[in-house]
Amino acid sequence: MENISQTEILINEVSESYPEKETLVKLLSLDGKEAADVLFKEAYAAKGKYVGKKVYFRGLIEFSNICEKNCYYCGIRRDNKQAHRYQMTEEEAVEAGLWAYESKYGSIVLQAGERTDRAHIDRVERIVQKLMEKSEGKLGITLSLGEQSKETYARWFKAGAKRYLLRIETSSKELYKQLHPPDHVFEERLRCLYDLKDLGYQSGTGVMIGLPGQTAAHLADDLLFFKEYNVDMIGMGPYLQHNQTPLATAFDDFETVKIRNFELTLKMIALARIMLKDVNIAATTAMQAIKPFGREAALLAGANVMMPNITEKKYRGDYKLYENKPCSDEDYDECASCLEGRIKAIGETVGYGEHGDPLHYFRRRG
Ligand code: SF4
Secondary structure, rough: HHHEEEEHHOOOOOOHHHOOOHHHHHHHHHHHHHHHHHHHHHHHHHHHHHOOOOHHHHHHEEOOOOOOOOOOOOOOOOOOOOOOOOOOOOOHHHHHHHHHHHHHOOEEEEEEEEOOOHHHHHHHHHHHHHHHHHOOOOOEEEOOOOOOOHHHHHHHHHHHEEEEOOOOOOOOOHHHHHHHHOOOOOOHHHHHHHHHHHHEEEEEEOOOOOOOOHHHHHHHHHHHHHHHHHEEEEEEEEEEOOOOOOOOOOOOHHHHHHHHHHHHHHHHHHHHHHOOOOEEOOOOOOHHHHHHOOHHHHHHHOEEEEEEEEOHHHHHOOOOOOOOOOOOOOHHHHHHHHHHHHHHOOOOOOOOOOOOOOHHHHHOOO
């Protein structure tokens, strides 16, 4: 009981003020189901109060797994010669986006490995323009295409994309260095994040949880970074191993680590909701890769966005940032009705036909 009331005091501190790092570390280190449940319950109440119990779909189109980068944790990194590379045609990408629009998803996410060449930049611009034209400007478009110049971000914004997701992966410069080759520069990632905001994008970031070398103190700093950056959208997922990466042998018993990462991710979602209140938070597919009802657990811990994968089935299996990615074989329709059923089962509804823009974006812009 003592433990529960102490937890409530700490949660109150996170909710009411700019929390101390130490408070966040204590909450991330909560031991025992009872105390963690208090945290999830408070986060769910905050979700109901600030963003409601509606889940917004973003149709996820993974239109290419070709990447210039070489992040040590990623299955589609440049040096993974075993990865089968693909690129959807412009027509296929537009068709998938329009399917989402006609199915009343409200918005989509165009995601791909990072490329900064002219052909890629032009292609993305054309896809966004066509989708805006064919949906009469009504489809919400989010991009998740990595680090780009400010000029490129501006072109894509002008074409019609209004949201951008760029995970910082970790807000610790030292840890970032350990997880990336020397030519991946932390300051450049920050430059991109601030350029996106400056251009008027609804800006999203996030971190991986349970990375080798990562501590509760790092994660507490990540939450404080979200607050400082004044983020609109958050996408966080548990770190999952891929056998064809340099980090494949970082943990001896990954099955146990995986469960720990899952629980930590739920706590991060809950704390982000309590701290940041009106932001959008994704229930990522990586949660379901660990537990069959992982995404529902994320919704009950404060998340309010889901990203059904609408990439054509023939490509989907090749976009493997981590192994055992779920939902690789379902058709679009199966995927949507399965998710709707899961959402209804926890007493929530789907915001069909709505953009589901992060309320925080409008509040911070006044
Ligand atoms: S994490 Fe992103 S940028 Fe890094 S290798 Fe994977 S797809 Fe490329």
